[in-house]
Structures are given as structure tokens and as C-alpha cells.
Amino acid sequence: MSFPKGFVWGAAAAAHQIEGAYNADGRGKDIWDVFESENGKIFEGHTARVSCDHYRRYAEDIKIMKEIGLENYRLSISWSRLIPDGAGAVNQKGVDFYKRLLSCLCENGINPYITFYHWDLPYELHKRGGWLNPDSPDWFARYAELAVKNFSEFSSRFITFNEPQCFIGLGFQKGIHAPGLKHPARDVLQMTHNVLKAHGTAVRAARAAAVRPILIGYAPTGEMCCPATESAADIEAARERMFSCPDLENCADGISWWSDPIMLGKYPEDGLKKYEGFLPDITAEDMKLISEPIDFYCQNIYNGAFVRAGENGKSEYVTRPAGGGKTAIGWHVTPQCMRWGPRFLYERYKKPIYITENGMSSHDWVSLDGGVHDPQRIDYTRRHLRELSKAIADGADVRGYFHWSIMDNFEWCQGYSDRFGLVYVDYQTQERVIKDSGRWYKTVIETNGENI
Numbered sequence: 255m256s257f258p259k260g261f262v263w264g265a266a267a268a269a270h271q272i273e274g275a276y277n278a279d280g281r282g283k284d285i286w287d288v289f290e291s292e293n294g295k296i297f298e299g300h301t302a303r304v305s306c307d308h309y310r311r312y313a314e315d316i317k318i319m320k321e322i323g324l325e326n327y328r329l330s331i332s333w334s335r336l337i338p339d340g341a342g343a344v345n346q347k348g349v350d351f352y353k354r355l356l357s358c359l360c361e362n363g364i365n366p367y368i369t370f371y372h373w374d375l376p377y378e379l380h381k382r383g384g385w386l387n388p389d390s391p392d393w394f395a396r397y398a399e400l401a402v403k404n405f406s407e408f409s410s411r412f413i414t415f416n417e418p419q420c421f422i423g424l425g426f427q428k429g430i431h432a433p434g435l436k437h438p439a440r441d442v443l444q445m446t447h448n449v450l451k452a453h454g455t456a457v458r459a460a461r462a463a464a465v466r467p468i469l470i471g472y473a474p475t476g477e478m479c480c481p482a483t484e485s486a487a488d489i490e491a492a493r494e495r496m497f498s499c500p501d502l503e504n505c506a507d508g509i510s511w512w513s514d515p516i517m518l519g520k521y522p523e524d525g526l527k528k529y530e531g532f533l534p535d536i537t538a539e540d541m542k543l544i545s546e547p548i549d550f551y552c553q554n555i556y557n558g559a560f561v562r563a564g565e566n567g568k569s570e571y572v573t574r575p576a577g578g579g580k581t582a583i584g585w586h587v588t589p590q591c592m593r594w595g596p597r598f599l600y601e602r603y604k605k606p607i608y609i610t611e612n613g614m615s616s617h618d619w620v621s622l623d624g625g626v627h628d629p630q631r632i633d634y635t636r637r638h639l640r641e642l643s644k645a646i647a648d649g650a651d652v653r654g655y656f657h658w659s660i661m662d663n664f665e666w667c668q669g670y671s672d673r674f675g676l677v678y679v680d681y682q683t684q685e686r687v688i689k690d691s692g693r694w695y696k697t698v699i700e701t702n703g704e705n706i
């Protein structure tokens with residue numbers, strides 16, 4: 255197995271999931287703070303109020319990253335830490351925190367990749383209609399501009415949104431994630447359009463505000479489709495299914511609906527037909543803004559579905575064999591998604607790709623010998639990296655891989671029950687233990703993936 259010279263190896267985390275310090279130094283509330291305080295929505299009533307206390311322990315965490323040999327770290331910024339009500343006064347203490355964190359990363363030789371938005375909408379903006387408000391693209395651009403003005407000294411890589419399918423689909427269409435709402439499809443499609451406009455507006459504002467040249471990406475998720483066999487018909491069926499738009503009631507879940515406008519400058523035809531009558535006004539000027547060129551495409555990949563060419567010429571899902579492997583959170587283990595997903599994405603969008611999240615949850619604990627032994631995580635990651643190297647051999651221009659996550663953290667509705675980290679966190683004592691997978695990942699980085 256081999257990876258190109260200069261391949262970017264990293265790990266990731268997000269502000270709301272690790273920082274804690276929910277009301278420290280002037281931070282405003284975000285929609286998750288409010289959602290978590292409502293009984294019954296989160297596993298055993300967990301909240302992210304303290305979480306990994308990374309806000310105060312970042313220097314210790316960076317020391318651990320260094321011990322793992324990490325050279326790249328993807329983090330997100332909390333919008334409501336920088337601008338407590340989302341659109342008003344700047345909280346200098348929030349800006350200073352990220353400057354300390356980022357400069358500590360740089361001093362330790364770790365390149366930060368900064369995501370502006372990882373699901374934590376300031377609550378005050380939510381009260382003003384959030385992503386439904388036509389001003390939301392401008393709110394977001396102002397926040398991105400502030401972040402880039404202050405942080406481009408430390409980082410040249412920025413990512414606008416993480417997994418819009420989740421924060422709009424799960425949060426505003428299915429009511430599972432914060433803020434727990436079930437909007438009608440027409441609202442969801444309006445929000446989608448506003449988020450896409452927010453992306454484009456932020457790309458322009460960020461480039462203008464940077465103190466040195468920066469590169470900008472976008473990090474969606476979505477269902478990766480793998481062909482059931484390597485026949486040309488099944489490969490075509492998988493590709494077709496991966497980029498087809500879901501039905502109206504799941505309209506926020508698709509890949510092409512969220513990525514074609516940015517990467518190709520147009521919404522996909524099948525979606526325009528399926529969602530006809532529920533669409534927002536879409537102007538040529540909007541599409542120009544949304545498709546403001548970006549520098550790299552990111553994809554978060556955890557699992558995939560198998561698809562074949564059906565007898566009627568249409569693609570169809572193939573049922574998985576009974577008893578197949580699953581991670582603790584219940585996701586199927588399907589490493590092939592890491593070959594076919596990036597390959598189809600590269601063929602369609604023709605931009606350098608970074609895998610900005612991949613990993614698995616398990617219910618790890620500290621063994622009597624003091625170690626945290628997680629052979630499944632090593633096996634899961636090896637299998638996925640082997641498939642990724644096949645995507646590269648197939649011709650996909652994949653430039654980097656970020657493991658999710660650097661450390662155990664607040665897994666949204668699962669609270670602390672699902673652990674995704676390379677580093678174990680004891681939430682009672684805040685003690686950290688590098689898991690076997692963390693030590694193994696060090697050798698992946700050192701050997702540029704030769705050891706997988």
C-alpha cells in the first residue's frame with residue numbers, strides 16, 4: 255500500500271464537542287447548549303458543558319498530539335465564542351483563546367485546518383430565524399471574515415461548513431439534532447439555499463480578509479455507494495445512486511444537492527424535478543456566488559451502501575449479508591466506501607480531495623494494565639486506508655486523511671457513551687490515555703501509510 259509523497263495525515267475534533275467551558279469568558283449560547291438542557295434528548299441527560307475541558311487543557315492536548323506525531327489537526331471555531339449573539343459585538347476573549355490555541359499548535363509543528371461551522375449556530379441567531387433568515391449568509395460571512403482576519407496568520411487552510419446534510423437534515427427536517435425541529439420541505443430547501451449562499455459569501459469574504467494566501471474547502475457527508483460487483487453496469491449503478499437526489503421528505507440528505515451547486519454551479523436536474531413546487535427563488539447571481547471556486551473538496555466518510563444494476567435497468571440497493579460487522583453506534587463496517595466514494599467524487603468534481611473525517615465508535619475502557627486496547631479501531635482504520643489507497647491508485651487525487659477523532663468527546667445525542675478517539679478521556683478526572691490505536695496511528699504517519 256502506498257500513499258503519495260506529502261500526503262497529509264491528521265486527526266480532527268470540533269469546538270462544541272471538546273471545548274466545554276460553555277459560559278466562560280463571554281461565550282454566548284449555541285443551539286446545542288439549549289437542546290442539551292431539555293430532558294430526554296441526549297443519552298442519559300449528558301451535556302457538553304464541561305466535556306473534555308479542552309478550553310483550559312488545550313496545551314496538554316497538544317502535547318499528546320505531538321506524542322502521537324500528529325502533523326495536521328482539523329478543529330472548528332465556536333461562532334458564539336467569537337461573537338456571542340452571532341451578529342453583534344466581538345468577544346475579544348474568544349478571539350484570544352483561539353490565538354493561544356493556534357499559536358501553540360504552530361509552535362509544536364502541527365498545521366491547523368480550521369472549520370468555521372461545525373453545527374453550533376449561535377442561539378440568538380436561531381431566535382432570529384437562523385438559516386431561514388435571508389440575512390444568514392451575511393451573518394456567516396462576517397463571522398468567517400473575523401476568523402480569517404485573526405487566524406490566517408496561523409493557518410492557511412479553512413473549511414466553510416461541516417456536514418450540512420446533518421445540521422440541516424437532522425436538526426431541521428427530522429428533529430433529531432438541535433434545535434429539534436421538523437420543518438416542511440419548502441423551508442428546508444430555503445435553508446439549504448441560504449447555507450449554500452452563506453458558503454459562497456464566506457469564501458469571498460475570507461479570501462479578502464486573509465493576511466496571506468489561503469486555501470478554502472467545504473466538508474459535506476452523505477451516503478457513499480459501492481458497486482456490488484466490479485462489473486461496468488454495477489459501477490455505473492452505484493455512481494448513479496450516489497449522486498441521485500432523495501425524496502422530498504429527506505431532501506437535505508443528498509450529496510449532489512449540496513455539492514453540485516458549489517462544484518458545478520447548478521443544482522442537479524433530478525432534484526429540480528423532484529422538488530418542483532417547493533423550491534426557493536434561485537437566481538443566476540445566486541449560483542455564481544455559490545460556485546465561487548474553492549481550492550479543495552472534503553468528504554467525511556464512515557460507511558457505505560452496496561448497489562447493483564437491477565433487471566429493469568435501474569440501480570437498486572443490495573441487502574448486506576446477515577451478521578456483518580457494526581461499530582458501537584450501530585454503523586455497518588463497509589471499508590469499500592473509502593475506495594468508491596472518493597473515486598466517484600473525484601470523477602465528478604475534479605478537485606483535490608481530503609477525507610476530513612473517518613473513524614469508529616467503540617465502548618472503550620482502561621484495562622487493568624492501564625492501557626486502552628482498541629484492536630477494532632486499528633483494524634477498521636487499516637481496512638479503510640487500504641481502500642483509500644486503491645482510490646488513489648484508480649486515479650482519485652486524494653491529498654489527505656483526518657481521523658475522527660483525536661480524542662473521545664461529546665457525541666451529540668449519544669452524549670459520552672460512544673467513543674471515537676485515538677485518545678481516551680476519563681470525563682470524571684479529565685485524565686487522557688493514548689489508546690493502542692493512537693500509538694499505531696503514529697506509525698502510520700511516520701511510514702506514510704506503509705504499515706497498513
Ligand code: IFM
Nearest residue numbers: 268417554611658665674
Ligand atoms: O462526531 C461526529 C462529528 O461531529 C460529525 N461527523 C460524524 C462524527 C461521528 O458521528
